[in-house]
Amino acid sequence: MKRDIEIAQAVEATTMKPINEIGAKIGLQANDLENYGQYKAKLTYNAIKQVKDKPQGKLVLVTSINPTPAGEGKSTISIGLADALNKIGQKTVIALREPSLGPVMGMKGGATGGGQAQVIPMEDINLHFTGDMHALTTANDTLAALIDNHIQQGNELNIDPRRIQWKRALDINDRALRQIVIGLGGPTSGTPRQDGFDITVASELMAILCLAEDISDLKQRIANITVAYTYDRQPVTVADLKVQGAITMLLKDALKPNLVQTLEQTPAFIHGGPFANIAHGCNSILATKMALGLGDIAVTEAGFGADLGGEKFMDIAAPAIGHTPDATIIVATVRALKYNGGVPVAELTNENLTALKKGFANLRRHIKNMQQYHVPVVVAINAFSADTAAEIKLLQDLCAELGVQAINTEVWAKGSAGGIDLAKAVTEALKQPAEFTPLYDRQDSVENKINAIVQKIYGGKHVEFSNKALQNLKLINKNQWQDLAICMAKTQYSFTDDQHVLGAPEDFTIHVREIIPKTGSGFLVVLTGSVLTMPGLPKKPAALNMDVDENGVISGLF
The missing domain is CATH 3.40.50.300 (P-loop containing nucleotide triphosphate hydrolases)
Incomplete structure (x- = not known):
């Protein structure tokens, strides 16, 4: 039996169509596409505007x-x-x-x-x-560097280094980077502090990229990101740092959707990749x-x-x-x-x-x-x-x-x-009526919105908030962020926050350990159980089976 990669390579070598032909099937002209080789393209901003109408x-x-x-x-x-x-x-x-x-x-x-x-x-x-993940990683880490540089160069905004929310990012599972110490090496190497890495797909910039309507919206959302708090607990945003333009610039091409095709030449937009568990x-x-x-x-x-x-x-x-x-x-x-x-x-x-x-x-x-x-x-x-x-x-x-x-x-x-x-x-x-009804009212309290998801979707009965989460709730209400949507961070393997509980359990308790305001993307990330924003590699990672020969042909990708 052929592996997935062997099936794909056989089609790629014989019947894959140039991307301009795929675009033409859905009314896109050559000047609507920015080609990345023969078989991949991004839409131009002009094409995006026309299609949206x-x-x-x-x-x-x-x-x-x-x-x-x-x-x-x-x-x-x-x-x-x-x-x-x-x-x-x-x-x-x-x-x-x-x-x-x-x-x-x-x-x-x-x-x-x-x-x-x-x-x-x-x-x-x-x-x-087309480099989207790398652009996001670079933009994320550029913002991290600018925050630390601001502190190093006098800290005009009075940022408390202990309350920096913005983490660095890497698009690979690397558990060793979950908790780190930076700024070692003396005065010229920055202020020593605890830091950590998220996987790139958990970065708020990924969420923002996937929710932005256009460059102006992208820039405004980036400006709204809360990156830290001051010594007197006031939020510090990217707009306060005055670098939203620079970060947006790094993402200007990543914002454009990517066009490819299926094995049967169906047009496919592959764009953005936030994980659903975090x-x-x-x-x-x-x-x-x-x-x-x-x-x-x-x-x-x-x-x-x-x-x-x-x-x-x-x-x-x-x-x-x-x-x-x-x-x-x-x-x-x-x-x-x-x-x-x-x-x-x-x-x-x-x-x-x-x-x-x-x-x-x-x-x-x-x-x-x-x-x-x-x-x-x-x-x-x-x-x-x-x-x-x-x-x-x-x-x-x-x-x-x-x-x-x-x-x-x-x-x-x-x-x-x-x-x-x-x-x-x-x-x-599709011929049947669809009368969409949202699960909760955005204007409801944060606790009630979380309870609605736990009770109506998970089948749980109670939500237990840690002391840290309760402090987060006070901060959220103080800054009037309570109307944001709820983004639950939970194990994908179970309705509960324990990955080993299968089936459809009832009347359990979900444990909320932290609530992180994502003011650029417009939601509150609710961390439950032991879910991690930087995964680790398994004992035998898939990478062990991967290789490339002298002709550049890849094997073992799947």
Whole structure:
């Protein structure tokens, strides 16, 4: 069986189209694109302005159950669905996140779909692509250097070095950088203080890039970032440092959405990449707007499970886009649900209807959660070869009891041909009324908004705030930040804040250890449990299997 990278390389060598041809399929001219080689391009600002004024198509959000070691395949389904929609005559454009080198080199080895449902050029997208991640890292660390330099050069703003909120960033999992000490080496080397690194995709600049409408909006959001507090606890912003122009300059090209293609030449915007467990988990609103303006249907994806990326898309991204989803797809696998039902990974290929029925509780909660938003829901069963007819039927029957269609989907093995039934079901769902209802009122108190997510989405009963979090709440109310949206930072593996609790637990307590105001991106990051903003590499990282030969051909990326 060919690996994903081998499938992608075979297509890249034979049937991949020049990016200008892909752009032409959706009405883009050559002067609308800034080419990065033959197969990648960014949209020009002129093209972005023109597309934003066009009538918008329908929006399909793809989310999933909680991730498991058994695999779910959300990106694969998103890509295969878009290919299938095009195949049945629905002009469809994809908008997805850019991969981070953290999971690429660590756990996953790639993030561009799989099998016959991939975006290409696969190696480029997974590695340096058009340089967006590097630009974000540079901008983030330039701001960090400017803050420390301000203190070194007299500290006119009276910044308390103990209360600097802005961390440095690196787009790789490096646990050794979570907590560091900087400024050692004497007076000329700065003021010694504790610091740390976030992974780039957790940087507020990543969130801002993904929420900004244009350069002016980007600059204003950057200006609004709270980077530190003074000795008398007053917030210090980038505007106070007067460097919003310089930081925006470093991101002027990164703000432009990237255009590539699928294996079947469906146009795909791959842009922005915040994690959904520690950030808001959605690609840029510009990419989504481009897909909406250039296609009749736009397919987008939210990171991790519907309790994280799905909720954040509905309550953070959709208001920023100005377009709520017209249908929601929840991806599930028989294997993952059996795992939620207590089956060890080694036994997942064995038929087990009892475990499947027990594990269905996880999918049931995600379905009911998404139905709270009053948007039509379809379940996509991502098929594996070991799935039995009895298991598929049971899963479809259980979904039908909730009034939801569950479609067996084989896009990994068959590409668009394996997604025709799903595409037809989605087309029918798009004909149903979608009367979007937000989960909470932005003007409600911070505590009530957090409780709404915990109780309505997670199934929890209580929220326990640490002393630090309670102090954060006082600061938030003092500075009148309480109307910001809520961005929960929580393990992706469970509805709880304990990654080992599977299924659909009830009446548990979520432990909030810290609440960090992100005044540029417009939300409050609520850190729960032991979730980290700088992940670590596993014992056997994916990098161990990667190589490149003398001709520059990559292997082992996935």
